[in-house]
Amino acid sequence: MTLFFAVLTPFMGAALVALASRLGRSHSAWAAGAVTLAAIAWLAPSLHLPFEGATLIQQHDWMPALGLNLAFRLDGLALLFAGLILGIGLLIVLYARYYLSERDSMGRFYSYLMLFMGSMLGIVLSENLIQLLIFWELTSLSSFLLISYWQHREEGRQGARMALAVTGAGGFAMLGGFLLLGHIVGSYELSVVLASGDLIREHPLYVPTLTLILLGVFTKSAQFPFHFWLPHAMAAPTPVSAYLHSATMVKAGVFLLARLFPALSGTAEWFWLVSGAGLATLLLGAYVALFKHDLKGLLAYSTISHLGLITLLFGLSTPLAAVAGVFHIINHATFKASLFMAAGIIDHEAGTRDMRRLNGLWKFMPYTATLAMVAAAAMAGVPLMNGFLSKEMFFAEAMHISEGHVGGWLLPALVTLAGALAVAYSIRFIHDVFFNGEPVDLPKTPHEPPRWMKVPVEILVVLCLAVGIAPALTVGPLLAVAAQSTLQTPLPDYHLALWHGINPALVMSLIALAGGTLIYLARRPLFAWHERGLGRLDARVVFNALQDGLFALARSITRLIDTGSLQRQVFFLLSAALVLGVAPWLGGGTPLAGGREGLPLDAVSLLAASTLIVATLATVWLHRQRFIALVMIGVVGLVVALTFVKFSAPDLALTQLSVEIVTIVLLLLALYFLPQHAAPEQDRARLWRDGAIALTAGAGTAALAWAVLTRPYDTIAGYFLANSVPGGGGSNVVNVILVDFRGYDTLGEITVLALAGLGIVAMLQGLSLNAPSRDAAGRNWDADAHPAIMATLTRILLPLALLVAVFILLRGHNQPGGGFIAGLITAVALIVQYLANGAAWTHRRMASDSHPMVAWGLAIAAFTGLASWLFGYPFLTSTFSHMDWPVVGEFELASAMAFDLGVFLVVVGATLMILVNLGGLHHTLPKHREKH
Amino acid sequence: MEMLIALVIGVLTAGGVFLALRGQTFPVVLGLTLMSYAVNLFLFVMGRLAIGVPPVISDAAAGYTDPLPQALVLTAIVISFGMTAFVIVLALKARAELGNDHVDGRHHNEDRHA
Incomplete structure (x- = not known):
């Protein structure tokens, strides 16, 4: 149960945090930290298992009748992600305490954050695919709440809606993919799915399954052409961006690529779809990032680009590429989260994120600048930083896969170009903000942030350096178990070290560094060129046009069906019921009456029935003289009560009688305020039409009642009759x-x-x-x-x-x-x-x-x-x-x-x-x- | 007798449907009331017709009719009352807010122009 409780803790904690906020602003932060630590504590006893080569699977019955179990799994990959989610989550909790202003509701923020944390943990610890999908959707929902946290801001609401629409649609596609996967394999349990790779790849439904799942992955991880929601989601408070858009939410997509790697990868379709989308995203993101003036916009496109890199690595399908992909997931999470936090500090202390105004901040905040420089160097892939190592592995794989192919130079050339662009935008991030002249018209004079706001950045930056300098000592074991459980086969031979000698990858790295510097130096003509052409393209326009089109379509369908007239709706409803009711009669040759012996007719019943029928007809005929109609309907009710008396239902008769009295009093009271008479209707055709419908409905019901009453039947009443006295005491x-x-x-x-x-x-x-x-x-x-x-x-x-x-x-x-x-x-x-x-x-x-x-x-x-x-x-x-x-x-x-x-x-x-x-x-x- | 009950249910349904299709609120309420009589009776007779055998356990009883449809219909009667009350008050509210008693919230002579 420990894994289940680890997932449950943040969800329960969300309520606790909201309650704690009543005690004071810091209390909810403390509570959120405590909840995160509690979730870690639930995982702690099992942490050693993946390192011993074991996979912990815990199952509990949930809805056994539907084949749904609560099933959780802790292996190397799950451990890595759980560590990222909880570890960076803890840092975010600390950071957000200082980031949020007096006006922001702490309780709401931390509550949403805990919900999101629980959902993310649920994804990475799920053993059952359907259960995974439920948590997947929960992350979409909770990230919607987080992105729109500043509800008074239009851009926040729009960004949140766009993110929800895109990731929600992707989740829907993924549901289809998972159902197909379950159909192919015969189980939704990951252990079974991961072991059935050959079965899945050879199945005729492989391509639709893969496409649907990839739609979910690409929308979540902001892959081209679904990347456009991520920059708009930057309207979120920076701690949210630092958490969701570096280490968690957008990594859910690549997590799934890693998770299902043994089951789905290794085919031509996988190769072209995944690495194609990855390469396009890598280049596009790196290119656009260079031209963004907004600090967070730059980081957003850089994130898109790095996600593309990871996707591309998984697309290449070689074991070594997968290892590099997992490695880059770790590295990107650390340097990007710290960069987002640094950007948040700058925004917080300088009052703007516009790089055209932010210049020369070095002299105001040298300490933050140093931290940001180290993190940006990791992003650029400078040696001694963690980003360099995984990027080298990436370059090496790109080189390796292209060897011996016609046009094999293309992929290495393109990835080097992407590397150069990454260097260029990293330089821009540092040079534009901290140097490059004097600040332009800042809302406030910047200064260093509070002590504790820097601590999370420091921790992450130290990690970047430690991994970059001594990878085998620091990240080695974790990477090994994570990569091992990604591949589900023995690990390929790889060597984590800073220096591998002079090889093509190192040359590519050097070209990228030099090229990036050149691109940055040539930025002015490049900017002018970009503004004239590609800068005007905005995916939001297409998205909004699509969305408006959908709304218009929905509205026109609604208008077609719902004319706003109740009378017409009732007419449609009754006609539809009649068509559905009559249709079966036409087809079947079953006789109307069955063979059951009926009761003999007696004079009193005949008289009562005639009274009822006359009173009903009178109600209908005289309905415009409303008082008389009311008296008539009273008669009908009384005869119905008598019917209950006759056919052995004394309780019903008593109820009907008393309800009748109350109803008549009620209608009399109401009638006092309504017109006592109504003018005769002008529309004869409508009267005939309604009359025809009424007669058909009446005849149909009568025929149905007759057909049932003349047939023998079986009842479960015996149980009630037998147990009423001994069981119920009545x-x-x-x-x-x-x-x-x-x-x-x-x-x-x-x-x-x-x-x-x-x-x-x-x-x-x-x-x-x-x-x-x-x-x-x-x-x-x-x-x-x-x-x-x-x-x-x-x-x-x-x-x-x-x-x-x-x-x-x-x-x-x-x-x-x-x-x-x-x-x-x-x-x-x-x-x-x-x-x-x-x-x-x-x-x-x-x-x-x-x-x-x-x-x-x-x-x-x-x-x-x-x-x-x-x-x-x-x-x-x-x-x-x-x-x-x-x-x-x-x-x-x-x-x-x-x-x-x-x-x-x-x-x-x-x-x-x-x-x-x-x-x-x-x-x-x-x-x-x-x-x- | 079964034929007679079927006929009664049919007449109630026909009357109810016709009134429910009218344009003013009051006949619609009457129509719904007639329809609930029809539905309640229909459900009740699904336990088949039986005379003199109420489902009250006693040693002298000759037999029992099916108590289950009766229990269903008993609450249905009370709920129909709640529904009738709700609809009629809705009609009053509509008349107060819109100034007429047409179910579509407009005067009946505007019907054809709309």
Whole structure:
């Protein structure tokens, strides 16, 4: 479980860090540091394993039914990356503490940073590909939050959106690639995938699999032509750039290249796609970096270029190239993170990142300048620095691969050119900023940063030097295990040393250094030439055009389907349902009626059905005379209740009856504010059309009902009937199902009811409607709103009605009744008080606010469920026992009855909430208006 | 008897669908109410028709009808009430905000021009 906890720690830590920020600004930084150290501590016991040649794999069941396991893996490559993520992460935590200003929210920053750290760790420690992809997407999401951290800045939001769109699309492609990979191999476990390289490469689906995965890799690692998002992501705070865009996020792509190297590499497709994209990115990035005036822009394109270099190395497919690729991953992370931090310091202390204004900072910050110079030298590939070593290996491999090929000079020439450009932009970074005359109009006078802001840079720069001078002593063992687990085969013969004698690679390095210096010296004509031509190209224009096009397409499709007319939408919906419903009838030759014996028809049923049909037709026919239609629909509801009585459903009948009353009261209240009559419709064609649809729908449903009713069936009801008394302690099976067997559903349903009530209250707030003083026929409404006889009678009836409700509630478990019905009866009894006596009179006698009742109801129901946890049973497990009290006699007490009490309270509360608020519109509003 | 119930469900559905397609809010609410009757009845009779055998356990009972559709429909009835209440209040709100009771939020005589 240790690996799992290592990944989980930053995620949990994100919340902790946010909480810690309430204590003070530094507290969240301390908390973030502690969380990072905790993640390291979880890994610490296993760190020695990769060096002993072992691969640690830990599996835990997650969704075994779907074949998804939580599976984690610690081998050399994972160890290297985990080290980069956590080590540089720790430095970033320290650096950001001093970088962020008073106005920036520390808690939010560190919280996002921890989320990102956890996601990155998840990627590199995953053994399962699908799980890896989930973390992969999480890095896209958390980096979105980090890039847009300064939400008030337009460029930050745009950059974040672009990064999310590009990497998200790539992640989607990669999902497809992983699914294909899983299909080919038969497993998503990396150990299996890595061992099935030959199977994958010979499979007919190899090319689509490779293409899709590479799309994910190239978008994430900013490879041409998807590189354009990275410079725009520089709108992020510099600690984010230093972390995401040097050591982690953009390295996820090349990490995957390394991870899947044994499984996918070694084919012509891999060679051309990967090294082609890598070479293009290497050259393009190095070229553009030279011409950027923004310090971070230069570093961004330099990052793109170096990622291209790494990609190119993996594309070359030789074991030695892969070793060089892994080596350059380490080196690039160290020098680029320190350069970003240095750029952040300059920005922080000088107030700008524009290299046309930043000049001659040497005399203001010599110490920072020295640090930056060492790091920039590593970036340029100057001897004694780590960048030199991996670049030499790179040159040597480029030379080696081209030997004996026609046009073999091209690749070495191009990579040397890229090397020269890298030298040129590195010189520019140093010379333009720290020398080259005097600063131009800086917002503030620069000075050295606080002590602790320099510490992370110092550590990284020392690493650059240490690796550069004594590679075998420092990075040797780590590189060996990382490269070994990348290749999954014995390591090729290589020798880490500063001096290899005079060889082609050294010559290329020297040419690059000299050429770069020359390019920098010739910068003025070059800049002018660039500004005239290529400088005007901007990938963002293409991206925005694509994005606008997509939005326009989406809008036009929406417009086509959604005309903004509910009437038309309902028409489309019903027509579609009809087509889908009718289609199967046309094809099959199955007879409509089955062979099941039916019940005989009796006169009473016939009479009731005729009443219902007539009342339905009358509702439809008279719907423009709304009051009459309402009476008619009441009749329909009553006959439906009788139907339930007839066919052995006493609970349903009671529910239907009480709901019917409440509904009619509700509709009457609403009708008061709506037109009492409606004009006849002009559009005859629409009436005919709707009539046809209605008849088809009716005939279809009737046929369906008939077809089902005449067929025999099987039911699972036997279980409920058999277990109701012994298991649930109640003989009313319907009630036991509601409060016991399916109590969880019921909890959901009363929640919905409570939400409907709250929604209605919210909608009615501040609603003003004209209350008419006359009825539809032009008669004045009766001035006597509360007739004495009705008022008197209802007051006498109230205790009786409440008594009935209590009776119904208590007996519900064993006889027809229960919380729903009792709640509705109580609600009706109370509503009648409102109707007969008025709201003012009633509110003097009982609480006007029924919110607490709903809340108590939900709480009781939920706590009844939770209580079973105390006894170690699953949620909502019920229990019951029989009591014997003197006088009362023997009775039963079931936990489900408490649940039913919750149901009861919610139903009463929600119903009162709805009706009282609706009724209140009439009385309170005019007064309300007078006050204002 | 089965034929009669099927007919009743059909008539309720037809009435409900026709009213739901009207342009003003009140008939639409009536239509939804009729449709929920139809749906509730339809679900209920999926347990087949049986007379005099309520699912209440007792020694004297001759048998029991299927309790499961009944439990489903019982909550469905209460939820339909919540839905009806929500829709009708929505209609009131729309009338207050838009000044008419057309479901599309505009006067019905504008229908054809829109």
